[in-house]
Structures are given as structure tokens and as C-alpha cells.
Amino acid sequence: MSEQGNWHASLAKFEQGLASVDVPFFTGLAHGSMTVELFRPQGMDTQTPHMQDELYLIRSGSSSFLRDGERVSVAAGDVLFVPAGMDHRFEDFSDDFDTWVIFWGPEGGEE
Numbered sequence: 202m203s204e205q206g207n208w209h210a211s212l213a214k215f216e217q218g219l220a221s222v223d224v225p226f227f228t229g230l231a232h233g234s235m236t237v238e239l240f241r242p243q244g245m246d247t248q249t250p251h252m253q254d255e256l257y258l259i260r261s262g263s264s265s266f267l268r269d270g271e272r273v274s275v276a277a278g279d280v281l282f283v284p285a286g287m288d289h290r291f292e293d294f295s296d297d298f299d300t301w302v303i304f305w306g307p308e309g310g311e312e
Contacts, residue, residue: 207230256283
């Protein structure tokens with residue numbers, strides 16, 4: 202199946218994009234306020250709070266996730282929500298860890 206405009210992107214597109222940048226994420230799909238990224242931290246997750254609400258859909262591996270002082274264990278298949286502006290990060294992630302990240306909505310998040 203070929204890439205279709207801005208409404209379809211293959212995992213291969215994200216993998217190739219991630220291999221071509223010097224950051225742990227690649228944005229492979231965007232529309233309006235929505236972006237979809239593949240995030241693969243190496244060594245340490247250095248994220249800072251974001252201006253939009255976001256979802257993480259853990260694609261592979263496992264990790265500890267710290268959100269506003271609360272810690273949970275996550276693994277492939279888990280989904281996490283982080284409201285705009287909230288401190289969060291992945292810690293102690295496995296070598297095969299990566300996650301889809303979806304940002305959407307206005308700066309400051311939805312009410």
C-alpha cells in the first residue's frame with residue numbers, strides 16, 4: 202500500500218524517519234493541531250512538559266513512567282494520557298522500548 206497524502210503513514214516511514222534524525226522522535230503524520238510521532242528514547246528520556254495534551258500508546262518494550270510524581274509500570278499495549286504542561290518521563294526502559302505519541306488540541310490543553 203502506498204503512502205496516502207496526510208492521512209496514512211506506515212511504520213516503515215516512521216522507522217526510516219527516526220533513523221534519519223538526531224533526536225529520539227519522528228513526526229510522521231500531522232493534520233491541524235494533531236501530530237503522530239514515534240518516540241524511541243536512548244539512555245535517558247529528556248522530555249520537558251508539552252504545550253498540548255498527549256497520548257502515549259506503548260508499541261514495544263517496557264518502562265517505568267513518571268507522571269506528576271506518580272509512577273506506573275508500562276508495557277506494549279498500554280495507553281497513557283498526559284495533560285498539557287504536566288511533568289512526565291519514561292525511566293528504566295528496555296532496549297526495545299518505543300511508543301507512539303499523539304499530540305492534539307490547543308496550547309494549554311483541553312478543558
